Amino acid sequence: MSETAVRPTSAARAPARRWWSGLFWKCLLSMLIACWVSTGLLSVLGLYLTRIEVRDNMAPPVLERAMRRELQQLGPLPELSTLSRGQCEAMLQALAVRVVGMDTRRWMSSYSFAGGTRDGRIAIRYRDRDGHLCQYPNRPSAPLAQALEEAQHEAATTHNAAPRHNEREGDWISVVALPLADAPGASLTMGQHSGGTIATFMRADSGDLEGLVIYLMVISAMSAVAVATLLTRRIGHAEHVADAWAAGELDARIHDPGRDEFGRLSQRFDRMADALSEVIQVRQALAVAEERNRMARDLHDTAKQRSFALGLQLSVLDHLNERDGGDGRDPRQRALIKAALGLTGQLQRDLADVIQRFSAPTVAEQGLRKALEDTFSHLLGGSEIEWRLLLDGVAERGLSGFPQHAGQLLLIATEAAANSLRHSGARRIEVVLNNSGNRYGWTIQDDGCGFTISEHEATGMGLANMRLRARTLPGGGFRIASSPSGTVVTVSFTLEPAQEVPA
Secondary structure, eight states, X not given: XXXXXXXXXXXXXXXXXXXXXSHHHHHHHHHHHHHHHHHHHHHHHHHHHHXXXXXXXXXXXXXXXXXXXXXXHHOSOOOGGGSOHHHHHHHHHHHHHHHHTTTSHHHHHHOTTTOOTTTTSEEEEEEOTTOOEEEESSSOOHHHHHHXXXXXXXXXXXXXXXXXXXXXXXXXXXXXXXXXXXXXXXXXXXXXXXXXXXXXXXXXXXXXXXXXXXXXXXXXXXXXXXXXXXXXXXXXXXXXXXXXXXXXXXXXXXXXXXXXXXXXXXHHHHHHHHHHXXXXXXXXXXXXXXXXXXHHHHHHHTHHHHHHHHHHHHHHHHHHHHHHTTTTSOTHHHHHHHHHHHHHHHHHHHHHHHHHHHTXXXXXXXXXXXXXXXXXXXXXXXXXXXXXXXXXXXHHHHHTTOHHHHHHHHHHHHHHHHHIIIIIOOSXXXXXXXXXXXXXXXXXXXXXXXXXXXXXXXXXXXXXHHHHHHHTSTTOEEEEEEETTEEEEEEEEEOOOOOOOOO
């Protein structure tokens, strides 16, 4: 009995693919998102920590000391009436740069997002004795402008330094107003408004943001290329092998040498394919056994019964012929009846032998030892032939994972024992199984009278069948030796240890 399964082709199973569904584009998008999120979080964290450091470095006491130091080095400030507006702004810009240290390497590398005069977060204001006002930049932030005005008014009223530090909801303003001793009524006011961390990040230079975008694109693309190159080739090979499995080619294997997660998964799929192939072979062996049993039943119920009826009819005809004494009959009639009876008996014995072979138990059903015991019990029963099974335990366990090979050994042993029963006059038969490493040996030996091997190979199929079965085994070899002291049939083959599929 055979089963035909219609297997879908790879084209029927695989959905239509689009270029954007490839692994490279998915990796690229995932890495872009991951890079943007991680870079944004790290930038915000870095700005937050920088703001804390800048707040300490721009605290009113520190700022006041820096302003006094720079005023002492610069000397008296000129009257605004003697300067143009541009000259005044240039003077204040240079003074602000020196006060806060914007010309130092530390400020440029660490505080690039902390504040700047361009967006009005750092401002300096000068009022001379005549009340003329000049400031840089022209438009500081509204909170900073208000703080500068209040501090300057306090310094003009008290004639003392007016430090101010306002902090609200994570935002802070540090301002110091100094009255100028060498110019009564004049004052210099300077301050910084930090702004929120997110707002500071968003006010970053467009050039910095463009450079960051280009950097993230390049690094993400390179990472995606590396990942996709490493994975897509291996996945493509595994997909090709899976298509071969779907087409029924269960001998195909992925053979991925990688030791990573994908490599281990591929190795498990290979072991699963090995186990599936073994299961299919066992199922095929069971199907063959079922078909053999059905044929044995059909032969028993049809051909064997008809041959038995034919034998009875011939026996009756012979009995009637003897009772009539053969008077007036052809003298060849009795000889023909005897010959027909002999042929009928031989036909019955041949049918019984065929039925016995068809209905013999299989290794897949009972195991090699039990199948041999049942087969030899039926085959040699009543023949007065002693038989022994010498199966090494280690070799038997190693062979248990290959029922299809054990089935071939069972048929070879059955054929050899049947030959001994019919032709050798043997009194003892031994079946031996042993192994040395992966090399196995299977021997059937009797103590019969032997035979001429060349004559039997020319006239019968038994030896040829045994030789062919031995060659179907992996690395199989067959040898037979016969002499007047007995016959020895030897089969050798190689088995690799069966691998279990881990859960």
